[in-house]
Amino acid sequence: MSARESDDGPRKGAAGMPEESEATGPNATGRNATGRDATGAEVTGAEAPGVEPPGVGAAGPGAPGRLRRMVRGRRGTAVVGVLVGALLGTGLMAWRSGELPFVQRDVCWSSLSPDVAGALFTNTDVRSTELPLRRATEDPMHTECSIQAFGADELESEVTASVRTLGELKGAQAWNWTREYLSSRMTPLGGGTPGMASSTRAWAALPASCQERSYEPGEKPPLRVVSLASDKADPDFQNDVDARRGLDAMSRAVVRLADGVMERYGCEGRYADPPKLPRPPEGQAAKDLDADRLCGLPGVRLPEWARDDDTTAVRTTPGTSSAGPTPGGIRSCDVGRPIGLQRLRLTTVADPELARVVSSALGDHAEPLGGDGEGAHAGGLSVYSAKCQTGQVTFVAYEKDAEEGTGGKTGAAARDHRSLGLAVLPSYVKSEAKRIGCGEVDVKVPRLPS
Amino acid sequence: MTAVPEGVGANEPSCGESRAPRPRRRRTVCLVLLVLAVLGGALLGARVTENWPFEPRRYCWGAWQEGSGPDALGDDYRRVSKRESAPPERGRQATCVLALVDPGSDSTDAADMPADGGKTPPLEYKRVVAHVGPPPRAAGERRSAWLAAFLHGSAAPLPEGLPGVVGRDRGMFVLPRECDSGGLPTVATVRPAGEDDELGSEPEVAGLLMSLVRTAREKAGCAQGKPSRITAPVRASGPEGQSGMGREEGDAGLCRIPGMRFAAVPEGRYGAHVGAVDGRLQTCSVEGRTDKHGDLVSSGQFVMTSRPRLAALFAGMRGRDGLVEGECGGRRTVFFLQLDDRLEKKATPDSRRVFARTVDSVAERLDCQNVRPRA
Known part of the structure; x- marks a missing residue:
């Protein structure tokens, strides 16, 4: 108590030094007889104000006192205050911009939490980079976020998330998306959430009522989807463990991605996490083909000339049946060898907006198809649309090997090449049209050489 | 001291x-x-x-509170109660009319006297008419007109299988079974009145409707059970997301239903709003006639539903033409068609055949059995 009284000299009421006015208190502890008064003038010996005594941590009865003195001097307090303020400010800005190091944050426009993103990989070192979300609306193509998993600082695998204005895709881009994201490996998310997922691809449509900007009534916002992609869209084979884990992780992540974008856009409503989805059989477990009831559809037969060793197995969209409406409206069927299933794909797209995108896959150079609806064919791809109760429905028959138009053959053999897609399309469309409620839909295909 | x-x-x-x-x-x-x-x-x-924080004014039996509440009511306008009947009760009609007025005008509740002595009436921006009660009991014209108005094709079904529809200019929700009376469900509806013919966007109207529903359930005594809440996104009306503009014309049949063909109808004369087309609900409203103001008037309506609460809206309409039941996807399903006199005359050979063909087309996509007229 007595040691402090000498400090209570004339003062200017500096607010920064409340401690020095204390007659008692912890600040007095450990102090020796030396001290500073309000003006910072030396009261003890050789110390200059503001100079850190050398070896400030060194032993010696004066050392802690010196540091404390410095810190508690008016100038010292100011310096400390500035330092603390700067640190706080930097930390705050870092936290706001999500750049805080050593802290795990939500990736891809803050939509995927660390455990949801982490579940997409087996490695634990997961990093991400992203483009701004608004590019999805400014740039009619898309915006992307890349999530990468590193093992020993080397890139091991990558999942790309994107937000895409699907409604504006046409031609080859529309077909590429359709081929990748509407294969028979994709399972509908269910629960009223529009979208599908497999262990390597997933997509979910954003609701039309949720956009970055508002649209006038009558002005129609284009369809936007969020999607995730890893590795190949249709790997030849995946082991059961990876396939199960992948499907669970992708389906949950794509729904969270959609919810995150909706949150960014300020929309009400969130999709619920999907249930455990049925997955397609892998490899040799593929179902045997029924050549008289292709894809389980009555009246759809595989032509005699196409029944060979390349066409023995079939895979249809998991969780759907060949009767009654399909939730989500998309049903796909791949036919071929058990490993690969590359001979023929038949797809029905009963969601009106997607149907429109798919129907734009072929350009003006394609050969038109007649009948009750409208369509065209080119290379191995045939696309046919009809007006049904749900709106526009588009049917696709795709023969991968026939992409060159001749199945790789030349000359007379090329002219003789028969298109399996065109052969099956009319009965496929007829059967599916009945199932969906389009009434009778006849497709006129060009006469095939026999 | x-x-x-x-x-x-x-x-x-x-x-x-x-x-x-x-x-x-x-x-x-x-x-x-x-x-x-x-x-x-x-x-x-x-x-x-008047921002007194401890006693906010409440409207429509407490559903909507001054200074907060559904987006459709906004923050920019003052709320003025125009009419508020006794609270909702099983079997009774309850009505509440709320006006949104320009905050600059000095109208006070119910008095509606302009502050400057009658020179300028308060500027009304929007008027919401909220109604809770059973649909018209008699199974004749009044019920048909009610169904035409509230199961209209310009309204989209609510998500998560909730029994209701919302459009930009209307919302309807069927309260749980505990609030039924005399075999009819209690229904909450919202509609605009006055100059504006819109309540808001579909998500906004849904928010307005569901807040009314929650209050109505409390007052009417059916608040037990799952709360009426929407978490999933609310769809824009029209299957293609066009709000109220989903007019389709059919050479394939009205409402895009192949069987719904009227031989004598000139093409383009009638148009249809197609609302829902899914496994449990299908709605379509036909318009063609204009009334004396030049506004389009409902000429016909088709509904299919296997949702029990929505099917309850057709209770007591037994024996009526244009109503059949069946089993589709293992569920009791109702099919309903009404046509005005003019459209009825154009049906060939008659409206019964048109109805049968329509039901056949719809049943084909639903995997139905035993579709037959009600006994």
């Missing part, structure tokens, strides 16, 4: 400075005074600007 303010005044020129004895206490006292002053000012200001 002297009173603190005196002490402060006597010994020190301002609260910022402190002098000898217990300046910390003085500072504390000054701080407390400051806080009290701020609070007092705030309370005074709140009183004056």
Whole structure:
């Protein structure tokens, strides 16, 4: 108590030094007889104000006192205050911009939490980079976020998330998306959430009522989807463990991605996490083909000339049946060898907006198809649309090997090449049209050489 | 011990400075005074600007509260209650009319007297008519007209299988079974009135409707069970997301239903709003006739539903033409068609055949059995 009284000299009421006015208190502890008064003038010996005594941590009865003195001097307090303020400010800005190091944050426009993103990989070192979300609306193509998993600082695998204005895709881009994201490996998310997922691809449509900007009534916002992609869209084979884990992780992540974008856009409503989805059989477990009831559809037969060793197995969209409406409206069927299933794909797209995108896959150079609806064919791809109760429905028959138009053959053999897609399309469309409620839909295909 | 303010005044020129004895206490006292002053000012200001935070005004039996509440009512306009009947009760009709007026005008509730002595009426931006009660009991014209208005094809079904529809200009929700009376469900509806013919976007109308539903359930005594809440996104009306503009014309049949063909109808004469087309609900409203104001009038309606609460809207309509039941996907399903006189005359060979063909087309996509007229 007595040691402090000498400090209570004339003062200017500096607010920064409340401690020095204390007659008692912890600040007095450990102090020796030396001290500073309000003006910072030396009261003890050789110390200059503001100079850190050398070896400030060194032993010696004066050392802690010196540091404390410095810190508690008016100038010292100011310096400390500035330092603390700067640190706080930097930390705050870092936290706001999500750049805080050593802290795990939500990736891809803050939509995927660390455990949801982490579940997409087996490695634990997961990093991400992203483009701004608004590019999805400014740039009619898309915006992307890349999530990468590193093992020993080397890139091991990558999942790309994107937000895409699907409604504006046409031609080859529309077909590429359709081929990748509407294969028979994709399972509908269910629960009223529009979208599908497999262990390597997933997509979910954003609701039309949720956009970055508002649209006038009558002005129609284009369809936007969020999607995730890893590795190949249709790997030849995946082991059961990876396939199960992948499907669970992708389906949950794509729904969270959609919810995150909706949150960014300020929309009400969130999709619920999907249930455990049925997955397609892998490899040799593929179902045997029924050549008289292709894809389980009555009246759809595989032509005699196409029944060979390349066409023995079939895979249809998991969780759907060949009767009654399909939730989500998309049903796909791949036919071929058990490993690969590359001979023929038949797809029905009963969601009106997607149907429109798919129907734009072929350009003006394609050969038109007649009948009750409208369509065209080119290379191995045939696309046919009809007006049904749900709106526009588009049917696709795709023969991968026939992409060159001749199945790789030349000359007379090329002219003789028969298109399996065109052969099956009319009965496929007829059967599916009945199932969906389009009434009778006849497709006129060009006469095939026999 | 002297009173603190005196002490402060006597010994020190301002609260910022402190002098000898217990300046910390003085500072504390000054701080407390400051806080009290701020609070007092705030309370005074709140009183004056009527933002009194402790008693917000409530409207429509408490569903909508001044200063908060559904987006459709917004923050920019003052709420004025135009009419509020007794609260909803099983079997009884309850109505509430709420107007949103320009905050600059001085209209007071129910009095509706312009402040400047009758020179300018308050500027009304929007008027919401909320109604809770059973649909018209008699199974004739009044019920048909009610169904045409509230299961309209311009309204989209609510998500998560909830029994209701919302459009930009209407919303309808069927309350749980516990609120049924005399075999009919209690229904909550919202519609605009007055100049504006829109309530808001579909998500906004859904928010308005569901807040009304929650209050109605409490008042009418069916609040037990799952709360009426929407978490999933609300769809825009029209299957293609076009709000109210999903007019389709059919050479494939009206409402895009192949069987719904009228041989004598000139093409383009009638148009249809197709609402829902899914496994449990299908709605379509046909318009073609204009009334004396030139507005389009409903000429016909088709509904299919296997949702029990929506099917309950057709209760008591037994024996009527244009109504059949069946089993589709393992569920009891109702099919309903009504046509006005003009459209009925154009049906070939007659409206019964048109109805049968329509039901066949729809049943084909639903995997139905045993579709037959009600006994």
